[in-house]
Amino acid sequence: MEELKQEGQIKISEEIDIVTVRKAVRQLSSQVGFSQTDVTRIVTAASELARNIYHYAGHGVMKWRLVSENNDTGIELIFEDSGPGIEDIEKAMDMGYTTGGGLGMGLPGAKRLMDRLNIQSEPGKGTTVTISKWLQGSMHAM
Amino acid sequence: MAGENISVVKVHDVLLVTVPSEPDDETVSVLQDEVLNAMKRYEPKGVVLDISTVETMDSFFARTIAETGAMVRLMGGHTIIAGMKASIAITVTQLGLGLGNTYSALNVEQALEIFEEKVKGS
Numbered sequence: 001m002e003e004l005k006q007e008g009q010i011k012i013s014e015e016i017d018i019v020t021v022r023k024a025v026r027q028l029s030s031q032v033g034f035s036q037t038d039v040t041r042i043v044t045a046a047s048e049l050a051r052n053i054y055h056y057a058g059h060g061v062m063k064w065r066l067v068s069e070n071n072d073t074g075i076e077l078i079f080e081d082s083g084p085g086i087e088d089i090e091k092a093m094d095m096g097y098t099t100g101g102g103l104g105m106g107l108p109g110a111k112r113l114m115d116r117l118n119i120q121s122e123p124g125k126g127t128t129v130t131i132s133k134w135l136q137g138s139m140h141a142m
Numbered sequence: 143m144a145g146e147n148i149s150v151v152k153v154h155d156v157l158l159v160t161v162p163s164e165p166d167d168e169t170v171s172v173l174q175d176e177v178l179n180a181m182k183r184y185e186p187k188g189v190v191l192d193i194s195t196v197e198t199m200d201s202f203f204a205r206t207i208a209e210t211g212a213m214v215r216l217m218g219g220h221t222i223i224a225g226m227k228a229s230i231a232i233t234v235t236q237l238g239l240g241l242g243n244t245y246s247a248l249n250v251e252q253a254l255e256i257f258e259e260k261v262k263g264s
Contacts, residue, residue: 019166022198040198040229044237047200051167095238105201109237 007065012053012081021050021062028064029075033135042075042133045110049079049129052106057083057126067132074115074134082126089119148173150180155187156257158250163195170203174210181217187260189214190253191244194225199234208242215243220260222246224253 010021025046029039046062053060060081067074086092087099093111098104107129111117114131121127147162148169157180162169177189191207193199199207211221221244226234234241247253 015167019164022164026197037229037232040227040233041236043198044200044233047198051200051202102201105237105239109201109239112236112238113233 007063009061009063011059011061012050012079013059015054018047018050018054022047025064025075025077028066029133032066032073032075034075034133038133041113042077045113045131046077048106048110049077049131052129053079053081053083055100055102057081060126069134072134072136074132076130076132079129079131080126081128085123085125085127086119086121087123089121092119148176150176152180152184152186153254156254157181157184157186157189159189159191161191161193161196163197165196165203167202170206174206174213177210178213178217181214181219186219187257188220188222190222190224190247190250190257192224192250193230194227194249196227196230199230201237201239204234204237204239204241208240208244211242211244220245220257222253222256224248224250 010024011017012021022043026039026043029042034042050062060079060083063078063080065076067076091097092107095108096104110131114133115137116132118130119127149160151158157177159173159177161173165173181189207223214221223241223244223246225248226246245256247256
């Protein structure tokens with residue numbers, strides 16, 4: 001059972017909002033008690049996904065919440081947009097695959113840096129990417 | 143305001159560029175322009191990018207640095223990345239990124255020493 005402790009959201013509609021997301025996620029994950037390296041991993045993953053929203057959808061939102069499971073605490077970040085969606089999620093997870101002129105590192109990179117990454121997307125309707133990381137790490141990976 | 147925290151200073155024959163800790167994309171792009179303009183203006187041996195205060199390096203930032211290194215190389219200079227934090231080195235590597243045609247040093251002092259050796263050696 002996940003117990004909801006704290007939550008919030010940040011609007012993403014301008015390029016500077018990518019920095020706002022980074023700063024908020026840095027503060028949040030530090031408060032949760034993640035190591036410096038894990039904080040950097042989480043912030044970097046958030047930066048990739050916030051930029052994806054800005055570039056592909058124009059605007060969207062990052063929702064965050066603190067979660068607990070099996071006596072462990074984690075942070076969950078949900079990136080939602082109603083942009084063009086992803087045609088082929090499997091391809092989008094391939095390193096180097098891009099439809100937007102980027103490096104194609106965003107989604108696969110974020111997956112490597114976090115414990116979990118889940119994508120729900122429907123072409124023409126939008127995309128929701130959920131990532132999470134846990135203090136005790138790998139036991140939650142899937 | 144983009145660009146406000148970027149400092150580009152010529153020290154001897156090298157451009158010393160201080161990168162702000164949490165730059166937005168526009169600042170990163172402005173940084174590239176400023177470095178290339180200063181390369182033309184001062185004709186230095188190369189560039190030291192001091193990233194010792196940088197807290198986050200995502201794929202856009204890393205790509206722009208790698209590109210800048212390649213551009214500086216085409217103009218006839220070398221780029222040394224100085225002072226990368228351990229957490230950034232771990233994250234950038236796990237993201238699957240490299241910094242292309244650049245050298246690296248533990249800090250600015252070592253970077254300047256590398257340039258001195260290069261000058262002596264050439």
